[in-house]
Amino acid sequence: MVQLPEQPVTSSPAPSAVPTSADVARLAGVSRATVSYVLNNARAVRISEPTRRRVHEAAEELGYVPHAAARSLRAGHSRMVLMPSPNVPVGPLYSRFINELQWALGRLDYTVVQYAGMGLHGDAAARAWAELRPAAVIVPGAGLGPRGVQILKRSGARAVVILGPERVEGAHTLLLDHYGVGHSAGVHLLARGRRRIGVVIPQEPGLEYFSKPRLEGVRCALEDTGAAVTELPLAYEEEAAARIAARWRSLGLDAVFAYNDEYAMLLMRALQDDGVGIPEETAVVGADDLMLGRLLRPRLSTVHIELPSGHGLAELVDHVVRDPGSVPEAHKVLGTRIVHRESS
Amino acid sequence: MVQLPEQPVTSSPAPSAVPTSADVARLAGVSRATVSYVLNNARAVRISEPTRRRVHEAAEELGYVPHAAARSLRAGHSRMVLMPSPNVPVGPLYSRFINELQWALGRLDYTVVQYAGMGLHGDAAARAWAELRPAAVIVPGAGLGPRGVQILKRSGARAVVILGPERVEGAHTLLLDHYGVGHSAGVHLLARGRRRIGVVIPQEPGLEYFSKPRLEGVRCALEDTGAAVTELPLAYEEEAAARIAARWRSLGLDAVFAYNDEYAMLLMRALQDDGVGIPEETAVVGADDLMLGRLLRPRLSTVHIELPSGHGLAELVDHVVRDPGSVPEAHKVLGTRIVHRESS
DNA sequence: TTGAAAGCGGTACCAG
DNA sequence: CTGGTACCGCTTTCAA
Numbered sequence: 001m002v003q004l005p006e007q008p009v010t011s012s013p014a015p016s017a018v019p020t021s022a023d024v025a026r027l028a029g030v031s032r033a034t035v036s037y038v039l040n041n042a043r044a045v046r047i048s049e050p051t052r053r054r055v056h057e058a059a060e061e062l063g064y065v066p067h068a069a070a071r072s073l074r075a076g077h078s079r080m081v082l083m084p085s086p087n088v089p090v091g092p093l094y095s096r097f098i099n100e101l102q103w104a105l106g107r108l109d110y111t112v113v114q115y116a117g118m119g120l121h122g123d124a125a126a127r128a129w130a131e132l133r134p135a136a137v138i139v140p141g142a143g144l145g146p147r148g149v150q151i152l153k154r155s156g157a158r159a160v161v162i163l164g165p166e167r168v169e170g171a172h173t174l175l176l177d178h179y180g181v182g183h184s185a186g187v188h189l190l191a192r193g194r195r196r197i198g199v200v201i202p203q204e205p206g207l208e209y210f211s212k213p214r215l216e217g218v219r220c221a222l223e224d225t226g227a228a229v230t231e232l233p234l235a236y237e238e239e240a241a242a243r244i245a246a247r248w249r250s251l252g253l254d255a256v257f258a259y260n261d262e263y264a265m266l267l268m269r270a271l272q273d274d275g276v277g278i279p280e281e282t283a284v285v286g287a288d289d290l291m292l293g294r295l296l297r298p299r300l301s302t303v304h305i306e307l308p309s310g311h312g313l314a315e316l317v318d319h320v321v322r323d324p325g326s327v328p329e330a331h332k333v334l335g336t337r338i339v340h341r342e343s344s
Numbered sequence: 345m346v347q348l349p350e351q352p353v354t355s356s357p358a359p360s361a362v363p364t365s366a367d368v369a370r371l372a373g374v375s376r377a378t379v380s381y382v383l384n385n386a387r388a389v390r391i392s393e394p395t396r397r398r399v400h401e402a403a404e405e406l407g408y409v410p411h412a413a414a415r416s417l418r419a420g421h422s423r424m425v426l427m428p429s430p431n432v433p434v435g436p437l438y439s440r441f442i443n444e445l446q447w448a449l450g451r452l453d454y455t456v457v458q459y460a461g462m463g464l465h466g467d468a469a470a471r472a473w474a475e476l477r478p479a480a481v482i483v484p485g486a487g488l489g490p491r492g493v494q495i496l497k498r499s500g501a502r503a504v505v506i507l508g509p510e511r512v513e514g515a516h517t518l519l520l521d522h523y524g525v526g527h528s529a530g531v532h533l534l535a536r537g538r539r540r541i542g543v544v545i546p547q548e549p550g551l552e553y554f555s556k557p558r559l560e561g562v563r564c565a566l567e568d569t570g571a572a573v574t575e576l577p578l579a580y581e582e583e584a585a586a587r588i589a590a591r592w593r594s595l596g597l598d599a600v601f602a603y604n605d606e607y608a609m610l611l612m613r614a615l616q617d618d619g620v621g622i623p624e625e626t627a628v629v630g631a632d633d634l635m636l637g638r639l640l641r642p643r644l645s646t647v648h649i650e651l652p653s654g655h656g657l658a659e660l661v662d663h664v665v666r667d668p669g670s671v672p673e674a675h676k677v678l679g680t681r682i683v684h685r686e687s688s
Numbered sequence: 689t690t691g692a693a694a695g696c697g698g699t700a701c702c703a704g
Numbered sequence: 705c706t707g708g709t710a711c712c713g714c715t716t717t718c719a720a
Contacts, residue, residue, distance in 0.1 A: 018500045020713055031691045036715055063498040068475040069413035070713035073696050102460035114458035116446035131412040154407040156362045269639040295613040364697055375707045380699055414697035417712050
């Protein structure tokens with residue numbers, strides 16, 4: 001057997017070439033199989049201590065890092081949980097939830113990956129996600145239909161969990177009850193004796209998925225009560241708020257549901273600057289129960305939203321991955337409750 | 345040639361098995377090579393129109409989605425940009441920047457992936473990222489040293505860009521000048537005639553990477569001026585702020601730099617509730633130039649931070665990926681400037 | 689205890 | 705114009 005001089009025997013490794021397990025094997029003087037056994041602590045097979053050491057040293061010296069794609073290709077499955085990142089600005093409430101979820105999934109040994117889809121919609125997006133062959137997909141918001149779910153399932157996703165406004169065939173849905181948010185606010189304002197209620201509609205694109213059901217919830221709460229709803233389009237800018245405030249008295253409203261606490265702060269400030277008394281003249285209710293609501297004067301009444309715990313969702317995902325069908329398309333509804341402070 | 349009855353000829357496809365390009369080929373009655381050519385619009389090869397149609401139909405019928413791992417394994421490289429997601433709560437400023445960056449990279453045909461590392465630190469984290477063989481890595485914050493950079497580079501990353509407080513050997517660094525944020529605030533308060541300056545230190549874990557350099561910046565600005573700094577540890581809770589406010593006059597401070605606008609709002613509210621005059625008795629300066637600062641009364645002075653445009657950073661990444669070395673370890677410093685309003 | 693070899697799913701070269 | 709085939713890097717039987 002002739003030794004081909006692929007590389008000079010000097011210790012300088014091939015420059016700018018990514019080391020593979022074969023390189024490690026060569027350097028350690030063993031086979032690739034042995035390298036795999038050692039680095040994965042294979043329990044089914046016993047490798048002598050000197051060999052283990054040589055392999056580890058070789059791996060260390062070369063700076064070897066296994067290739068995840070090759071591994072999961074061979075394994076036929078991965079432990080990746082894919083979460084398309086919403087391309088709308090998300091609030092602090094939601095990002096805390098995401099953080100918690102990621103942490104909990106990490107503890108269950110999943111690799112959580114947020115995927116920036118940029119503008120892909122519906123089935124095209126689903127196809128792009130499916131290319132990564134994730135074990136599970138967690139989709140926030142609307143935009144994924146039954147077809148998309150099927151694409152994901154057919155390409156190996158064991159769990160598809162949707163955090164959205166409505167049930168989707170084939171997926172486990174956690175209903176985010178934005179309708180209920182508006183409903184709570186409406187009921188509350190009604191109980192406080194208000195009858196002409198404004199509802200802020202954010203003009204920022206991407207928020208309509210949330211704002212429309214919230215509006216609908218208010219509408220529904222007021223049905224057959226003699227109270228009326230007025231839509232108030234509002235961009236998140238001081239000037240826009242000032243314009244609304246300037247014509248406030250002509251609107252003749254005695255209450256406003258401001259979509260969330262941040263828009264509530266924006267509008268409340270503009271109203272106060274124009275001398276509108278809160279809550280005497282106009283009651284204000286926000287949503288999300290952020291810290292800033294407690295810091296306003298008067299303190300802001302708000303709709304507290306009970307997101308599922310990231311921990312709980314992580315366990316749901318894990319259950320479904322391990323045994324799809326064991327959890328029966330559980331679509332839970334999430335709680336909302338009014339927090340009455342001083343602004344209403 | 346005998347036709348083996350692998351499947352009954354009924355249209356029901358193999359259940360619960362992920363279709364591969366081989367399945368598509370079989371169904372279309374062509375070879376895998378042809379399938380690949382058709383689905384990738386290979387320009388070097390001309391495939392007859394009828395064949396193309398058959399392949400597309402077969403792919404459609406099976407719900408075929410290519411396997412990204414297999415593809416990039418074969419190709420030897422990917423167009424993935426990996427961005428470890430910071431496990432500290434990020435503000436709206438930063439998340440807007442991230443969004444913009446993801447969008448811009450998407451336009452350049454990169455697949456942006458945010459990776460939740462959960463608790464992995466330094467080299468271990470770098471190794472976990474390297475397993476995915478990304479074309480580029482964008483690391484926010486500190487925590488990645490030269491060794492980690494080398495691990496990434498050795499495993500094929502063409503670009504490593506760090507958004508952090510200090511230069512790291514081997515990586516392209518964009519210095520986020522938190523030191524400068526504090527410095528701007530200090531200089532401003534000094535110019536307004538303040539001499540005894542408090543600096544809020546958030547107690548939330550993970551924020552020390554930002555708060556320490558900001559504090560240092562204030563310290564440095566006051567050096568040899570006879571002015572003095574007092575550290576004010578503060579958790580993001582009303583009670584904590586109230587406790588500080590209660591002993592405020594005993595602290596004898598005439599100004600405070602509140603880390604950012606949110607902490608500024610928290611503290612300012614507590615001070616006002618205790619009757620401390622702002623800015624007469626105590627000047628308050630925040631940072632980040634958030635909308636909420638403009639909504640406070642008095643309006644909040646703040647340090648505006650000039651983040652790089654996501655677009656610009658995306659182009660930097662792209663340049664480095666296409667020709668590493670063409671961009672000389674560019675470490676740019678980001679601008680800060682004071683926005684003087686009413687609270688100081 | 690270790691090594692040889694067969695694939696996982698795609699791509700791209702080379703023949704036909 | 706299309707089919708055969710050799711890889712990419714890794715795991716995992718099966719033999720030695």
